[in-house]
């Protein structure tokens with residue numbers, strides 16, 4: 001939703017060809033519902049109406065300005081690794097994010113960067129076998145923005161406790 005899944009990029013240029021599917025086209029419930037709820041919360045907080053395509057594009061374009069953050073990292077993975085190794089990438093990113101928090105820093109992982117992966121490559125010059133999974137904006141949160149955290153699914157929707 002905020003990753004720039006609109007038809008056109010903010011500049012009107014075509015997106016770079018996708019190297020992986022960011023969301024299945026017909027993502028099922030409850031994931032679709034959670035995604036819609038996230039979009040409503042995020043755009044609602046920014047005061048952008050659902051039908052305001054221009055506003056949504058403007059909001060999405062903040063992705064490629066790192067939401068004003070001064071630093072970014074770009075996370076690549078070897079495109080020959082299999083689906084199970086995507087969990088390694090997630091764990092690696094989570095560890096980086098926790099370490100950043102331990103230093104008082106904030107972060108926003110962004111798949112949106114994969115949509116401009118060729119431009120990112122010009123800066124990063126990655127080895128040929130690597131593909132860009134995501135970027136991550138890093139900086140200190142601007143508390144004055146007063147943006148509320150987006151919601152999370154309740155524990156009992158995502159975890160089953162079994163009494164032994």
Ligand SMILES: Cc1cc2nc3c(=O)[nH]c(=O)nc-3n(C[C@H](O)[C@H](O)[C@H](O)COP(=O)(O)O)c2cc1C
Pocket residue numbers: 002003004063107108109110111112113134149150
């Ligand atoms: C792998 C991954 C990719 C994401 N990509 C984007 C993105 O491109 N743009 C965006 O605005 N949010 C993206 N998000 C969501 C935000 O990074 C962030 O997790 C969400 O806004 C909730 O923020 P909070 O954890 O600080 O509450 C992504 C999250 C993950 C885990």
